[in-house]
Amino acid sequence: MTVFAAASLQPAFDKIAAQIHVDATFNYAGTQTLTAQLTQGAEADVFASADKTQMKTLLDAGLIAGAPEVFAHNRLEIAVAKGNPKGIHSLADLARPGLVVVLADPSVPAGKYAQQALAKANVTVHPASLEPQVTGVLSKVALGEADAGIVYVSDVVTSQKVQGVPIPDSQNVVADYPIAALKNAQHNSNAAAFIAFVLAPDGQSILKAAGFEPA
Amino acid sequence: MALAGLGLLLFLLPLAGLVVRAPWGQVGQELLAPQTATALGLSIFCSVTATAIALVLGIPLALVLSRTTGTLRSVLRALTTLPMVLPPVVGGVALLLAFGRRGLIGAPLYQLFGVQIPFTTTAAVIAETFVAMPFLVIAIEGGLRSLDQRYEEAARALGANSWKVFARVTLPLLRPAIFSGAVLCWARALGEFGATITFAGNLPGRTQTVPLAVYIALESKPEAAIVLSLVLLAVSLAILIGLRDRWLGEP
Amino acid sequence: MSLHATINVERNGFALSVDMTVFDGETVAVLGPNGAGKTTLLRALAGLVRITGHVELDGYVFDDSATNRHVPTEERQVGLVFQDHVLFPHMTVLQNVAFGLRRDGERIAGAWLERAGLGDKANALPSQLSGGQAQRVALLRTLVTEPRLLLLDEPLSALDVSIRAEVRRELARQLAAFKGIRILVTHDPLEAIALADRLVVLERGKIVQSGSPIDVTAKPRSRFVADLAGVNLLRGRGRGDHIELDNGATIAVPGAGEDDVFAVIHPHAVALYRAKPEGTPRNVWPARVEDLDLHAERVRVRLGGPVPLVAEVTTSAVRDLHLEPGTDAWVAVKATEISVYPA
Incomplete structure (x- = not known):
C-alpha cells in the first residue's frame, strides 16, 4: 500500500504505521507536489492532504474514491529560538525592524495561512525568505539564521530545536487535514483500514501527541 | 551510433515535453510578468558574478593543482571536486555552518559588524560559486596538464620572469580551456x-x-x-551559441 | 670567455655525468644515440634541470650545488632553440621574435626579420610557416636577445630531408655570425661535422670521446662513433705482434704493444674469397655473409665469424663470388691496413 501524505504528517504517520502492521510505503512531500504527482498519474492508495483545496483539485479530477474526511486540524504558531532570546510574544513583534523573519511561500498552505494570520493581526512583515516548504522555515529558525518564522503547531511539537509562541485564536488560522482513498487504489482493504485507524481514538491520540488537534 | 542516438534522445525528450506542454497562449503574458524579468535578471547577475569570482580564484587554484604531485595533489583535488559530488542541499547546509550567523566565519562577522550573509544576494552568489567553481577548476587544470611545458621553458629562456610567462604565454595558450571551463561553470551556476x-x-x-x-x-x-x-533554456542557449561564435571563431 | 660545466643529474635510473669546457667562439656538437642524455645536458646548461655540480660561464656561476646556488633560466641569458621550434602559436612571427626584447622590441625584431629575408612573414602566425622558416624564426627569436651561450637541440631533425641541406647551410652562416659559445645537440653525424669545430660524443650519460671531427672519426672509441665513421672497430689486448680479442681470436698487426687497444679496419681493406687464399695476408678467417647493403657502386657486406667485420666490395665482386646471406666465405686483411691505438 502506498500513502501520499503531507510532509507535516510524517512524525504522526510513521508512528501509526508502526502500530497497524500493514506493509505501507509513505511518500511525504508538500501537498502541492503530491497533488501534481497524482494528477500526472502517480499510483497511490491513500492521500492525506494538509489543505482542503488540494483535495478538491483531486476530487474535481475524479481521482478520489468516496468522500474525503477531515481527520485532524493544525494551527499556526511562531517558531523562535529556545529561550526566546528576542522576546517575541505576538505577530505584531514580527514587524520589529532588524528582526530576521522567514515565512513559507504563499504558494504552499503554510505560507497562505501565515499571510491570512498576519492580515488578521493587521501586521506587515518583510520576510528575509519565502521558503518553498515549512520545513525550510523551521530549519532556518533552528539553525539560528532566522529569529522567527510562522509554522504549524505540529512542527514545533515535533522539532526539538525551536520553541513555540502561541498565536491567539482571533488571529490564527486553522488548517483542515482531509484524508481519502484513491480510485485507482490497488489495495482497497488496506487503504480503508488505514483511514479507519487514523480516524479512530488510537490514531487520533497519536496525532494529538504530534501536535495536531483531533477532528 | 544507436547508443549515441539514445543518448541524444535522453536529452531531447524532456525538452520536447517542455515545448509540447508549454501554454503557448500564455507565453507573452508570463514573459511580461514583472516577476519573470526580476528572476531572470537576478539569475544572470548572480551566475555571471559567480563565474567572474570563479575565474579569479579558480585559475590560481588550477595552477597550484597542476603543479602539485603525490598525496597533496590527491587531497587538494578531492577537496576541489567535493562540491561536484555533494548534494547541493548539503552544500547549502555546509555554507550555513560556515557563513551563517552561527557559522565559523559568519558568527564573528555578525557579532563584530552585524553582517548577516544568508538571505542576501551575496549568499546566492556564494552558493553558485561554491557549486560551480569545481567545473572551471577541473577544466583549466586539464588544460594546464595537457599544455606543452616547453612553451613556458622557451619563454623563460628568452628572459621572461614568472609573471610574464604566465600572462603572455600560459594564459593565452589556456584560453580554450578557460573558456570552456567558464561556460561550464556559468551554466552550472545558472541552474x-x-x-x-x-x-x-x-x-x-x-x-x-x-x-x-x-x-x-x-x-x-x-x-x-x-x-x-523555457525562458531560462532559451537565454542560456542564445548566450552559449553567441559566445561560441564570438570566442572560438568557427565551431 | 669560456664555459666550464661539471654536471651530474640522476633521474629514474638514468645518470648523466659530464665534465666539459667550451671556449669562446667554439661550436661544439654533442653527438650521441637516442637516450644518451644529450637533451638533459642542454636543459641542465639552460637551468631547466637542477643539477649536482658546477656550471660557470665567463666566471659567472650558474650552478653550484656546494653552495646551493642555482640561477634561474630567465636570468642566465642563455639562448635555447628547441628541436621543433616551439614558436608561440598565439603570436605573430614578429611578436615571437620581439618576445625576449624589452624596449623597442617590435622595431628591432622587424629589422632582424628583414635582414633574414623573412620580412614578409612578420605578421604571419607560426602555423602558416614552412618547417624551414619556423626553424629560422626560432633561431632569430633567440639571437635577437644576444645570448652569451647558444644551445640548439636537434635544430634540423624536425625538418623534411629534402630541405635539410639548405637550412643547414643557412644555419652554418648564422652560427658563424654569432660570437658567443655555441652548443648543439644532434644524433646526425653529418649535421655535427658540418656545423661543429669539436665533437663531444655522449653515450649512456657519459662523454666517451671528444675532439675535432677528423680526430674523432679517425680514432673511434665506441661502436656508435665507428658506425657513423663507417669503419670496423675492434677492441682487444696487445700481444706484441698481434691483438687478442675478447673471444680468443687473434689479429696480426705490428706494434700492438702490451695494453688494451682499439683496432680500426676500413671496410674496403677487407677482402673476400670463396676459397682460402694463399700468400701474403696473415689475417685470414672463415666468415659467413649475414647481409648485404647496396651503396651506389659499392656493397657493404656484414660478416659473422671469429672476427665480425663489414667489408666493402664492388657489385661485380658480389656477382663473381655469389655473395648472399648465408654464403660461406674467407676474409683477408693486410696487417698494414689496420690502425691501432690505446684504449
Missing part, C-alpha cells in the same frame, strides 16, 4: 537550486533566481513554471 534555497533562501528580487522561481511556480502555477523554464 543552481539546492545550495541557493538552503543557504540564501527564496525572496523575489534578492535571492529568488529562475530555478527557485520555477520550483515555487510548480507548486501553484505549473504553466508559469514551464514558461520560465
